[in-house]
Amino acid sequence: MLDLAEFYAHGGRVAAAARAFGGDDWIDLSTGIAPWPYPHGAIDPGYDRLPEPGELAALEAAAARAFGVADPARVIAVPGTDLALRLLAVILNAERPAVVWPGYTGHVAAWPEARAVAALADPGDADLLVLSSPANPDGVVTPSERLIALTQHRTVVVDEAYADPAPGLCARASDRLIVLRSFGKFHGLPGLRLGFVIAGGGVTAALRQLLGDWPVSSAAIRIGAAAYADRAFAADQAGRIDTIGALLDRALAGWQMIGHAPLFRLIEAGDAHALFRHLCRHAILTRPFADRRERLRIGLPLDGTALSRLTTALAEYHR
Structure with missing residues (x-):
């Protein structure tokens, strides 16, 4: 059975997950990071000079x-x-x-x-x-x-x-x-x-x-x-976090919720390592823990499509 040690310390190990489980178009729910980045494309990064x-x-x-x-x-x-x-x-x-x-x-x-x-x-x-x-x-x-x-x-x-x-x-x-x-x-x-x-x-x-x-x-x-x-972005981002978070709560309704913050949820899932592997086979990366094998942390999906994939994979695991 695959050793999950590489996934314990931090989230964001998508390349390692893809090597271990195959697949593409991965959904990374392992990090507790907002999936909507600040729009920075129009900002000159200033790479050609030292910061003042x-x-x-x-x-x-x-x-x-x-x-x-x-x-x-x-x-x-x-x-x-x-x-x-x-x-x-x-x-x-x-x-x-x-x-x-x-x-x-x-x-x-x-x-x-x-x-x-x-x-x-x-x-x-x-x-x-x-x-x-x-x-x-x-x-x-x-x-x-x-x-x-x-x-x-x-x-x-x-x-x-x-x-x-x-x-x-x-x-x-x-x-x-x-x-x-x-x-x-x-x-x-x-x-x-x-x-x-x-x-x-x-x-x-x-x-x-x-x-x-x-x-x-x-x-x-x-x-x-x-x-x-940009206070308008902050207000909009907070709204997105609340909206998708509520939808994620609904998708996780069949699981025991034992902890949450705005950017992630923590569920108890019996053998959470088995659930982690199952989700990886659906190209969905979550966060397992070495010392609490019954716990799995799940971050916010980007949109309805990602949420639907997660919901479908969770339902399949239940069956």
């Missing part, structure tokens, strides 16, 4: 406004939050880190020595706590009051990759409460590799020192700045 400092500042200011942060100096553009996690591990230098688990595997990769704690559990003597809110993969939202209280005895890193378009915790970020935001998930452009760290002056100064003068590409700066200024 003023352009980077404009991007961070646009992101700050979108996040509800009054001081744009507290918002730092990074080439994806996955790298930011690893840089924060160097800057924060925790002695007793803890990571909420089940959770994002990138948190464990950045702090491999961390102790695993359950969501909403007491982290004990941990001097650093890392978690997602909404959580990945179950969508649990940790109340802001709880997170603020946790900072009394430790630094808390909150990954809000799935919090857009809501303001979330960004406005309350500090050197004790560090917030990460992803651009690509909500805006449907994960390949741009753009994210943000929102923190206090101590963390931002150390992070800027590590990142250097050109932390992100000209294309990321220009497309990101345009997208964060």
Whole structure:
């Protein structure tokens, strides 16, 4: 039987799935990324010149406004939050880190020595706590009051990759409460590799020192700045997410829903690895888990055609 190890850590392994299962015209529901990308074709990516400092500042200011942060100096553009996690591990230098688990595997990769704690559990003597809110993969939202209280005895890193378009915790970020935001998930452009760290002056100064003068590409700066200024797109995108999400819920009505966020759903399916393989044979990629074989995460389909293919494949599995 095919080893699924390649599909556990992250979504988006379409090429690997195609090699393993054959087929073409794959539907990728494995990533929790909006399938409607921000329309950027008319924006000059600026590949023929280095990014200007003023352009980077404009991007961070646009992101700050979108996040509800009054001081744009507290918002730092990074080439994806996955790298930011690893840089924060160097800057924060925790002695007793803890990571909420089940959770994002990138948190464990950045702090491999961390102790695993359950969501909403007491982290004990941990001097650093890392978690997602909404959580990945179950969508649990940790109340802001709880997170603020946790900072009394430790630094808390909150990954809000799935919090857009809501303001979330960004406005309350500090050197004790560090917030990460992803651009690509909500805006449907994960390949741009753009994210943000929102923190206090101590963390931002150390992070800027590590990142250097050109932390992100000209294309990321220009497309990101345009997208964060485009409130009409944000409203339309939120509407698309809600509409397709409701249709996906209807398609999954025969399964036990155990978690959800706007961009994905988590179901319990008995042997979810068998269901994962079945869907792959229909050229539909979802997200399995190594330690919870009964769970499968499913992202949003692009349109009615993709939803119909998923619904048909699920019905066939039931039969």
